[in-house]
Amino acid sequence: MSLTRLCALADLGPDKITRVEVEGRSPVALALADGGAVAFDDTCPHADESLSQGWVEDGRIVCAVHFAEFEIGSGKAHNAPIGCGRLRFYPTEIRDGAVHADLAD
Amino acid sequence: MCKAGRPDMKPAYPQAGSYPQFADLVDTERSQVDRKVFHDEAIYQAELRQIFGRAWLFLAHESQIPGAGDFVRTKMGEDDVIVVRQRDGKIGAFLNSCPHRGNRVCMVDAGKKARGFICNYHGWSFGIDGRLVGTDGKVYDTDPDFEKHAITLTPVAQVASYKGLVFGTFDPNAPSLADWFGPFTWYLDVMLDNDPEGTEFIGGCIRSEIECNWKFPAENFVGDILHAYWTHQSGAQAILGGGVDLGPQYDERAFQASIYGHGIETNLDKTGNTKTLGYPELVDYVFSQYDKAKDRLGETRARMVGAISSCTVFPNFSFLPGQATFRVWQPKGPNKIELYTWTLVNKSMPEHIKELYRRGTMMTFSPGGVFEMDDGENWEYCTKANEGWVTRHQPLHYALGISSKIDAPDLPGHIHRGSLNDANQRYFYTRWAEFMRFDNWSDLMTAETAPPAKAAPGVAAE
Numbered sequence: 001m002s003l004t005r006l007c008a009l010a011d012l013g014p015d016k017i018t019r020v021e022v023e024g025r026s027p028v029a030l031a032l033a034d035g036g037a038v039a040f041d042d043t044c045p046h047a048d049e050s051l052s053q054g055w056v057e058d059g060r061i062v063c064a065v066h067f068a069e070f071e072i073g074s075g076k077a078h079n080a081p082i083g084c085g086r087l088r089f090y091p092t093e094i095r096d097g098a099v100h101a102d103l104a105d
Numbered sequence: 106m107c108k109a110g111r112p113d114m115k116p117a118y119p120q121a122g123s124y125p126q127f128a129d130l131v132d133t134e135r136s137q138v139d140r141k142v143f144h145d146e147a148i149y150q151a152e153l154r155q156i157f158g159r160a161w162l163f164l165a166h167e168s169q170i171p172g173a174g175d176f177v178r179t180k181m182g183e184d185d186v187i188v189v190r191q192r193d194g195k196i197g198a199f200l201n202s203c204p205h206r207g208n209r210v211c212m213v214d215a216g217k218k219a220r221g222f223i224c225n226y227h228g229w230s231f232g233i234d235g236r237l238v239g240t241d242g243k244v245y246d247t248d249p250d251f252e253k254h255a256i257t258l259t260p261v262a263q264v265a266s267y268k269g270l271v272f273g274t275f276d277p278n279a280p281s282l283a284d285w286f287g288p289f290t291w292y293l294d295v296m297l298d299n300d301p302e303g304t305e306f307i308g309g310c311i312r313s314e315i316e317c318n319w320k321f322p323a324e325n326f327v328g329d330i331l332h333a334y335w336t337h338q339s340g341a342q343a344i345l346g347g348g349v350d351l352g353p354q355y356d357e358r359a360f361q362a363s364i365y366g367h368g369i370e371t372n373l374d375k376t377g378n379t380k381t382l383g384y385p386e387l388v389d390y391v392f393s394q395y396d397k398a399k400d401r402l403g404e405t406r407a408r409m410v411g412a413i414s415s416c417t418v419f420p421n422f423s424f425l426p427g428q429a430t431f432r433v434w435q436p437k438g439p440n441k442i443e444l445y446t447w448t449l450v451n452k453s454m455p456e457h458i459k460e461l462y463r464r465g466t467m468m469t470f471s472p473g474g475v476f477e478m479d480d481g482e483n484w485e486y487c488t489k490a491n492e493g494w495v496t497r498h499q500p501l502h503y504a505l506g507i508s509s510k511i512d513a514p515d516l517p518g519h520i521h522r523g524s525l526n527d528a529n530q531r532y533f534y535t536r537w538a539e540f541m542r543f544d545n546w547s548d549l550m551t552a553e554t555a556p557p558a559k560a561a562p563g564v565a566a567e
Binding site: 015047048049053055062064065066067 | 192220221223230232238239242243
């Protein structure tokens with residue numbers, strides 16, 4: 001497993017989604033949930049909007065633009081526009097106060 | 106347009122002007138109101154600018170939108186607005202109009218947990234905080250000149266609550282809601298603060314249209330209980346099982362109070378209004394709560410809780426203490442209103458008591474309600490008849506009780522003895538004229554309708 005350092009844990013805040021640019025791939029989004037940090041694609045599978053505009057609610061990531069909701073962990077979509085796929089989540093680990101994720105395909 | 110520069114998308118709040126020629130239509134020397142104020146289109150347009158563009162207007166009860174994203178749609182004057190609970194718990198209000206082509210962005214009357222509002226035309230998507238968050242297909246987003254961050258639904262300039270009731274104004278320079286009421290809150294508290302747990306709206310909003318000028322219902326509720334004995338005689342007999350009389354309770358233990366055009370008329374009979382809902386159990390309930398209300402509000406106001414009484418908060422928000430019906434007379438042109446009504450109860454009331462209030466208000470003050478129908482017909486014919494070419498030049502009489510003003514140091518505001526009086530209606534139209542005449546709040550808040558300085562013990566103590 002190859003881990004990529006994304007940001008300091010202290011940069012994440014409750015109820016907000018933080019977008020991190022990662023070289024060579026699409027941006028990653030981070031949020032606090034389930035007592036730790038969760039990482040997922042920042043780009044909404046519906047219409048390419050940034051999920052960092054959205055928020056966390058009742059165990060789901062909510063897209064602020066067209067209101068799709070994605071289960072944290074499985075990425076299963078709810079209340080989503082037609083054609084919206086599953087949101088991809090990545091395993092995370094905290095090392096030295098920083099959030100790392102395994103972004104391998 | 107062909108120069109194609111960058112747009113300035115800042116919200117614009119129209120400035121007021123001055124219409125002395127309309128203000129003069131209220132003749133305070135003779136206690137007369139010119140009939141033109143009830144049908145003239147130019148006067149109506151001036152009302153939208155001077156009154157509905159500046160006044161604090163009723164928007165919602167906080168209980169209607171408890172959670173983030175909960176919203177109701179309503180009107181401020183003729184402007185459609187969305188009132189929505191924010192994720193930080195505050196309440197926001199926005200024009201329901203897309204800044205792109207103007208289409209409405211919300212087409213339902215109310216809803217829970219909205220994520221945002223998407224315009225049906227080009228898919229512009231707005232957050233519940235009004236910010237533009239996306240555009241369909243990202244065509245705009247990929248235009249390098251597009252300034253997405255500068256675009257928002259137009260916020261209502263100020264939104265504030267008083268004990269559960271939410272008001273808004275389009276004027277950034279309007280005084281605070283507390284200053285707008287002044288000591289009139291002493292009277293509002295009869296309904297809003299007779300119980301420590303506060304109030305809520307129950308059931309939905311009943312809407313109907315009446316072909317009348319908005320000022321007829323507003324003046325009726327501000328201080329015309331006299332009409333009840335003629336207009337509502339048959340309905341009252343049917344519900345109460347006997348005739349109503351003009352007894353001393355409307356003279357000796359009754360008054361009208363006015364502050365900045367807001368007005369309440371009341372007697373102190375404890376349950377007169379509640380009786381007309383037709384449920385003896387409700388009357389018993391109001392009596393059973395009297396001592397508790399007295400501890401909280403003092404004797405005078407405790408006696409008002411269920412009493413024969415009516416109130417208008419200038420310009421178009423009215424309610425009937427005791428009957429629990431709260432309403433806004435939304436203007437739709439000089440000779441039409443849309444009436445929005447709700448039922449207000451104390452949160453702490455038992456469910457079956459709340460249900461009786463809900464049924465009672467539906468049977469009396471709804472489109473099919475006994476008293477609403479009585480009133481609506483009168484207001485429609487007042488409006489229509491006043492428009493006649495010769496008729497419109499004739500004087501109207503607003504002079505009942507011109508010598509009845511009393512000092513009443515214990516009661517805030519301009520006080521007149523007896524509730525059978527035109528006093529509050531005169532103040533209502535005086536306030537209307539002040540709004541027509543003055544283009545600034547400094548004059549508006551120090552004009553004739555401003556409350557007289559008095560150290561009302563009730564106010565100081567509470």
